[in-house]
């Protein structure tokens with residue numbers, strides 16, 4: 001039994017539901033989303049949203065500490081990380097709003113959760129700019145008619161279905177995060193879903209803003225003169241979310257190795273699987289250490305980057321060997337395993353590629369250290 005299921009035995013049933021939703025998502029997104037409509041899944045997906053804005057909190061999943069949250073993500077990813085990403089609820093923007101938004105902005109942003117848990121997005125990546133978040137072109141301008149947003153964001157998770165999101169935009173010589181509330185009735189914001197080979201549940205989307213009206217109160221930190229303060233806070237947001245990507249990569253590795261364990265393997269392959277399990281357990285411990293440090297207020301950029309790099313390398317390495325260790329029919333007939341295989345290669349690109357972590361992790365959390 002996994003430690004985390006001792007605390008939350010309902011995770012067994014919830015992971016079964018995720019598995020069903022993940023399979024439905026291959027052919028019918030609407031049915032998959034309907035399958036995720038479950039009180040405890042909603043509560044779990046809204047972990048991180050403060051109770052005062054979160055009507056979906058259940059007693060079991062209230063006050064979940066960071067370490068347990070990571071373990072829950074890891075556990076559910078053993079079944080289907082992609083289906084977990086399909087869940088509406090908290091996202092990177094949650095932490096950003098809580099870090100940079102004032103009370104009115106937080107209330108306005110989280111109002112979209114009143115009726116049902118909904119999706120939110122955090123848009124930084126742009127075509128041609130990608131990892132270099134400091135070089136973004138999306139621009140916030142101001143004239144006598146008010147504030148306007150122009151630009152294109154790409155590879156933004158959950159944005160097609162989202163009711164609210166944050167957009168990272170240039171304003172004069174600085175950058176700002178702007179709250180955006182998309183509806184079909186706003187032609188100045190276009191949303192195009194993007195195809196994906198792995199982690200389709202992430203719902204990657206391209207966003208195009210053409211003279212999109214922005215209310216002044218929707219600009220985070222507008223009143224602040226010290227803009228580095230805002231970017232510095234952004235780095236801290238990423239530091240919280242990178243271990244979550246690691247947790248998903250670790251959970252996916254668990255799923256792959258467990259599947260291998262049920263097959264007839266050569267002795268060389270069995271030894272290799274045993275070594276992968278040892279590495280898995282070591283990285284799992286590293287994740288718990290990072291979680292403790294974060295909860296105790298430590299700034300541990302290098303360690304967080306190392307964790308993400310270790311976890312994403314492990315899942316890719318495991319996936320790469322999979323088709324070679326399995327016999328041909330096992331590989332061709334196990335649809336779920338091949339789906340997990342495809343997902344395995346998407347984690348490295350989330351919240352900073354390994355190259356970018358190697359370049360930036362030594363830096364203190366200042367503007368040039370910010371990258372997705």
Ligand SMILES: Cc1cc2nc3c(=O)[nH]c(=O)nc-3n(C[C@H](O)[C@H](O)[C@H](O)COP(=O)(O)OP(=O)(O)OC[C@H]3O[C@@H](n4cnc5c(N)ncnc54)[C@H](O)[C@@H]3O)c2cc1C
Pocket residue numbers: 121122123124125126128129130131132154155156157158199202204346347349350351352353354355356359372
């Ligand atoms: C599942 C998924 C979910 C995502 N969700 C979001 C989201 O919600 N919001 C969002 O804004 N973005 C999101 N992204 C985008 C992700 O953060 C980007 O993929 C990432 O920023 C990389 O950008 P890029 O694809 O343009 O690659 P590039 O930045 O063009 O990089 C291409 C390659 O070049 C390397 N490289 C780049 N610069 C350097 C350098 N200076 N030195 C050495 N090597 C370098 C990179 O490591 C990489 O291997 C998501 C991506 C995925 C896969």
